[in-house]
Amino acid sequence: MQVAEAELCSALPRRWAHTRGVTQRAEEVGHVVGDNATLLVAAATLHDVGYAPRLAATGFHPLDGARCLRDEYGADKRLVRLVANHSFALLEAEERGLQGELAAEFPLLEEPLLVDALVYCDMTTTPDGDRTTAQDRVAEIRSRYGDDSVVGRFIRRAAPEIFASVERVEAALAAQPR
Numbered sequence: 001m002q003v004a005e006a007e008l009c010s011a012l013p014r015r016w017a018h019t020r021g022v023t024q025r026a027e028e029v030g031h032v033v034g035d036n037a038t039l040l041v042a043a044a045t046l047h048d049v050g051y052a053p054r055l056a057a058t059g060f061h062p063l064d065g066a067r068c069l070r071d072e073y074g075a076d077k078r079l080v081r082l083v084a085n086h087s088f089a090l091l092e093a094e095e096r097g098l099q100g101e102l103a104a105e106f107p108l109l110e111e112p113l114l115v116d117a118l119v120y121c122d123m124t125t126t127p128d129g130d131r132t133t134a135q136d137r138v139a140e141i142r143s144r145y146g147d148d149s150v151v152g153r154f155i156r157r158a159a160p161e162i163f164a165s166v167e168r169v170e171a172a173l174a175a176q177p178r
Contacts, residue, residue, distance in 0.1 A: 003073065004045050007052035014127055015051050021129025022047060025121040032172045036114045043082040044121050046075075050083075060096050062089035066106050081109045087122045088161050092154035113172060120169035123162050134166040 008016040026044035030037030049055065050065025057064050066084030069075035084106030093102040109115055123134045132140070138159045145151040 003069075004049050007049050007055065011053055012051055015048055017129040018125060018127050019045060019048050019129075021125040021131075022121045024129075025125055025131075026117070029117060029120065029169065029173060032169065032176060033114050033117050036111070039076070039079060039082070040114060040117050040121070042076075042079050043086065043118050046079070046083050047086045047118065047122060058096075058098060060089075060093060060098050060102075062086055063093065063098060063102050063105075078109060078111075081106050082115070082118055085109065085115070087119050088154075088158040091158045091161075092151065095150045095154045095157075113168070116165040116168050119162060119165035123166060134163055138162060 004019055005016065008019060022044045023041060026037075026041045030040050033040050046065065046069060048061060048065065049068065050061035050063065052065075055064045055068045057067070062084050066080045069083060070077075070080045084102060085108050090099060090102060090108070093099040120134075123137045124132055126132045126137065126140065127144075138155055141155045142152055145155070147153070147156065
């Protein structure tokens, strides 16, 4: 939490609010990933650290954040891979011409429910840290960036996958006794 707070709190307070909301969601649903609950919370807390102005080398926050976590902090490889690939980042990397770099440095994590849980937490949290639906979150992103922007094109492509991830996590949560 300290790394994300130090990098985002003052420089990007709205991004910090989103991060706190995503972390709270991860704490609430972490039980669905069993022994990976702590990893989920850590990834939720750090997923947007690459937006920090100090870290924005490529302008692609998943890659910039993952590189910082790997190079400056020696973070756990699974954590770094989750941050690098959160919320279908590979699709956005393709739009930005960074797919090769992202895939080579940070291969996708082969733990589907854990990956889906991070998507769920990110895509059901507003920019202000409040709860929302994945449909409303995708609509908000499209509205904020515009459909013809890199992010707009990415989010349109990723939307079906995002919705499927959220549905899988919701099904897993419904199947577990509380």
